Amino acid sequence: MSAGLAESAPGHLALALTVNGRPVRIAAEPRSHLGDxxxxxxxxxxxxxxxxxxxCGACTVLLDGEPARACLTFAGxxxxxxxxxVEGLDExxxxxxxxxAFHREHALQCGYCTPGMLVAARDLVLRLPAADERRVRIGLAGNLCRCTGYAGIVRAVTDVIAARRARGIGPETGAARPLGPVGARLGETVAAPHSAPARPARMAAPAAAADLADTFAPAHRFAQAIELAHPPEAVFALLDDIEAVAACLPGAVLTGRxxxxxxxxxxxxxxxxxxxxxxxxxxxQRDAAGLSGRVRGAGSDAGGRSAxxxxxxxxxxxxxxxxxxxxDLDVGYTLTGPLAQFGRPGLVRDLAGRIATDFSRNLDARLSGAAAPPPAGLNPLRLALSVLRARLAAWFGRA
Structure with missing residues (x-):
């Protein structure tokens, strides 16, 4: 069994971790999350x-030095x-x-969101090169407050960033700030985040095709189907054209031949x-006789640390x-990093359905000999509105 994880009482795990700089061993049920x-x-x-x-972001803590949702993270x-x-940030x-700055700018009222807001704001102070109000607002978009209207919070964060940069304290980048997916590094002795030893920054490289094993156990799986008014042989022939498929798939780009x-x-x-x-x-992989195929891939986002x-x-x-x-599509995937905290299976399925609709429309246009579709991209507002319309339709349909 991995270091830091051992068997305890029946139905429980004995966890060894560092909390606020202090080694801790504690028993936890497998289903319990970090917040509890x-x-x-x-x-x-x-x-x-x-x-x-x-x-809402109220439960945000630092996990190996990076903000993470304690309510979505399994303790195990x-x-x-x-x-x-927040108790570990006293010093x-x-x-x-x-x-x-929060006190000076009246950036809190009831205080319920404040611990998570402080953890997220601290990360922005360490990362942002300058006091950019727009970037601060985007960075705090995952932390909700029902009291303040955010103006005081944004002023407090930008004031701290500006003051530190004016004193010559730059953002922590490169080797001074470890980069990587949020989560435990099993088997390592991890120091408190503010005193963590420097680690060389590593840019995420694309996975080698040879490394993509045939055996893959996805964390989530769902099925999707699209209908096209063209013969099956013509559709399969088009799916065999990688460049044509990429041109029809929203958000997709080819970076090599x-x-x-x-x-x-x-x-x-x-x-x-x-x-x-x-x-x-x-x-x-393709099977021309069976008009079927399989696409097996892996990728990472260097800027956002998701994979x-x-x-x-x-x-x-x-x-x-x-x-x-x-x-008929059978999709299996595993998502790690910050996006995994928002990418719940239901949301991913909804988004995939909307992407499939656009993909089907673009395929139909190409098969019909129409002009090539413009470069496709994911419009988050349009996708969100379409998801909302579908949910409302389902609710009223059940009424």
Whole structure:
């Protein structure tokens, strides 16, 4: 069993982790999340639980030095990690400056959101090169406040950034700030985030196609189907054209000339305040006799520190009427990093459905000989509105 994780009483895990700079061993149920472990197991009630869906940000803590939602993080996944709550920031220089600025700018009222807001604001002070109000607002978009109207909070954060830069204290970048997916590094002894040893920064490189093993156990899987008013053979022939498929897929770009069985490229996505451009490689397998195929790929986003791995299995068959086709898709994926905190399976399925609709429309236009579709991109507002319309229709349909 991995270091930091051992068997305890029946039905419980014995976790070894570092909390606010202090080594801790504690028993936890496998289903318990980090927020409950901190509040009920360690009496660290400064971590507040609000929506418990990863939306409000009240439960934000530092996990291995990076902000993470305690309500969405399983306690068992934190074995060997360093966790810092708002109580652990008492002696932190940046947090002290933020507390003073929050007091000065009247940036808190009821205080429920404040612990998570301070953790998120501290990360912005360390990362942003200048006091840019727009970037501060975007950076705090995942932390909701029902009292202040945000103006005082934004002023407090920008004031601290401006004051530190004026004193010659630059942002922590490169080797001075570890980069990587949020989560535990099993088996390592992890120091408190503000005193963590320097680690060389590593840019995320695209996965090599040879590294994409045939065996893949995705964390999530769902099925999707699209209908096209064209013969199955014509549809399968178009799906065999990688460049044509990329031109029809919203957010997709090719970064290299496709090989017969591999392709290098990227996909742009945005969920809420977090955007990512996944760059990677995929291996393609086709069965012309069965009009089917498989795309197995992996990619990472260097800027946002999110990563994904997945596969798409497709089969082209006859549609509901003669001369039409139905494409059945079986999609499996695993998502890690900041986007994983927002990418709940239901939301991903909704987004995939809207992407599939646009993809089907673009395929139909190309098969019909129409002009090539313009460069496709994901419009987050349009996708969100379409998801809302579908949900409303479903609700009223059940009424």
């Amino acid at each position: 472990l901190l509040r009920e197991g360690l009496n660290l009630t400064g971590t507040h639980l609000g929506c418990e869906h990863g939306v 996944a934190c074995a060997g990690a360093a966790v810092t709550t 932190d220089e940046v947090a002290a400056e933020l507390r003073a 496709p090989e017969p069985d591999t392709v290098e490229g990227g996909l742009q996505v945005r969920i809420g305040p977090i955007g990512a451009t996944f760059r990677g490689r995929a291996r393609i 994904t791995e997945g596969e798409i299995r497709y089969r082209v068959g006859p549609g509901a009427t003669p001369g039409t086709a139905r494409v």
